[in-house]
Amino acid sequence: MTRILNTLLILVIVIGMVTWVRQRQSIGHQEREYQRLAANYGVLDVQDSKKFLVTRIDTDDPMHFLWRVYYPAKISILERESFADSGKSGGSFTNIAAREQLFRIRIEFTDTAIRAHILDGSGGSLLSYNRAQSTDFLKAHWQDLEFDVLAADGTRKFDTDEVLPFLRVRLPDDLIEELDRSVSTKIAESLKREPIFESLRGTPEAFEQWDRLARENAL
Amino acid sequence: MSHFGSETKTQRRRKPQVALSTILLVVAACAVWFSIYRNDQRFQSLSSQLRGLKAVSRELTVLDPNQFAAVKKIPTRFGECIMEVYVPRGAQYEICLALDDIDESGFVQPVSRAPISAGEQSIEIRYEKEPDESTVMVLRNGEVAMQQTRAKNWEPRVGSSGSSPIDACKQYHPDEPLTLFRKRFMVTNAKRRLNVPKGPAKGILVWIVKQSSSDD
Numbered sequence: 061m062t063r064i065l066n067t068l069l070i071l072v073i074v075i076g077m078v079t080w081v082r083q084r085q086s087i088g089h090q091e092r093e094y095q096r097l098a099a100n101y102g103v104l105d106v107q108d109s110k111k112f113l114v115t116r117i118d119t120d121d122p123m124h125f126l127w128r129v130y131y132p133a134k135i136s137i138l139e140r141e142s143f144a145d146s147g148k149s150g151g152s153f154t155n156i157a158a159r160e161q162l163f164r165i166r167i168e169f170t171d172t173a174i175r176a177h178i179l180d181g182s183g184g185s186l187l188s189y190n191r192a193q194s195t196d197f198l199k200a201h202w203q204d205l206e207f208d209v210l211a212a213d214g215t216r217k218f219d220t221d222e223v224l225p226f227l228r229v230r231l232p233d234d235l236i237e238e239l240d241r242s243v244s245t246k247i248a249e250s251l252k253r254e255p256i257f258e259s260l261r262g263t264p265e266a267f268e269q270w271d272r273l274a275r276e277n278a279l
Numbered sequence: 280m281s282h283f284g285s286e287t288k289t290q291r292r293r294k295p296q297v298a299l300s301t302i303l304l305v306v307a308a309c310a311v312w313f314s315i316y317r318n319d320q321r322f323q324s325l326s327s328q329l330r331g332l333k334a335v336s337r338e339l340t341v342l343d344p345n346q347f348a349a350v351k352k353i354p355t356r357f358g359e360c361i362m363e364v365y366v367p368r369g370a371q372y373e374i375c376l377a378l379d380d381i382d383e384s385g386f387v388q389p390v391s392r393a394p395i396s397a398g399e400q401s402i403e404i405r406y407e408k409e410p411d412e413s414t415v416m417v418l419r420n421g422e423v424a425m426q427q428t429r430a431k432n433w434e435p436r437v438g439s440s441g442s443s444p445i446d447a448c449k450q451y452h453p454d455e456p457l458t459l460f461r462k463r464f465m466v467t468n469a470k471r472r473l474n475v476p477k478g479p480a481k482g483i484l485v486w487i488v489k490q491s492s493s494d495d
Contacts, residue, residue, distance in 0.1 A: 062297075066301055066304055072312075073307055076315060080314055090326065101335050104331060105324075178357070179354050179355070186358070
């Protein structure tokens with residue numbers, strides 16, 4: 061009896077070992093693929109499928125911002141970008157199935173304007189800021205501005221009732237005096253009052269709350 | 280008599296004994312199969328993460344070397360249109376460009392064409408608008424393969440419809456033309472409204488097709 065039992069157990073162990081070796085080969089191949097792709101596109105381990113998940117990807121270019129974003133299923137997303145007081149632009153998309161996509165903001169200077177290339181899986185847009193006085197000032201001081209970049213310190217998780225502030229570019233206090241000397245009062249006030257550039261994403265409900273709080277703070 | 284009877288009862292009450300070797304084998308079997316279970320969990324986790332990574336990386340994957348394969352790269356600038364294309368061996372193919380009489384489907388006589396070799400390559404379609412003219416370029420592996428310049432009045436510059444039908448990596452039949460880009464320009468109609476014309480319109484159409492055996 062013992063001999064039969066031991067023989068069966070040895071058979072189970074041998075089958076297990078063969079299975080284990082094959083598994084390790086598959087996992088080894090997957091892990092190499094994963095390391096290769098994760099080096100370029102970051103790690104996004106979705107533990108909660110009902111929340112946003114955002115990780116920032118390094119680009120080595122201070123004017124090029126890139127994130128990898130997980131959007132839960134069955135939600136509508138509003139997109140909102142703006143340059144100071146030059147008006148808000150945006151769009152929307154509806155996520156039927158959960159998905160990951162890259163979200164990219166690339167800022168560039170032309171002779172007369174600052175342009176923001178806004179690119180994500182649902183399309184892209186080009187936003188321009190053409191106020192000559194302030195454009196020259198911002199070009200000259202771009203490296204001195206303050207940048208709030210989402211997930212700069214690591215992957216962030218958000219509830220769907222939160223607005224995702226991907227990028228906010230602001231004027232630091234120590235540049236205000238020079239701004240007042242360089243541009244007209246009206247333009248200076250708009251750059252002090254509003255973010256120089258802002259990019260937001262969120263559900264309509266999250267934006268309702270966001271806008272209500274913004275109005276309350278303004279009062 | 281009673282001593283003899285109690286010895287029999289003792290034999291019947293003796294607990295079954297398991298050999299040490301059996302115990303060790305059971306422990307080893309449990310360890311091996313628990314390890315398999317953990318590996319399976321790791322495999323599932325990696326598979327899930329790889330699905331997301333492959334969706335954003337947009338790499339060209341050729342499963343059937345006898346078919347076209349194409350994937351559109353995620354743009355890094357607004358208006359950028361770059362595709363990775365695999366052209367199968369065994370036939371001569373050419374890439375074609377048309378700028379007029381472009382319908383919602385189908386093909387027309389190209390204004391420009393260039394042979395395209397087999398294998399993997401990058402195709403970029405660039406459209407540059409200057410104040411007085413517009414230039415359409417098709418680049419292959421970063422070099423201009425075709426270029427056409429038109430006067431400003433070629434395009435009404437009020438909008439357009441369409442772009443590349445290529446998206447996530449997919450394979451296509453090698454005997455059918457592979458449409459890489461189809462854009463048709465809007466016009467202002469009699470009621471001063473913008474729409475894309477029904478029927479042939481000016482635009483940009485780029486496709487890959489088998490070279491015909493003789494020139495028409």
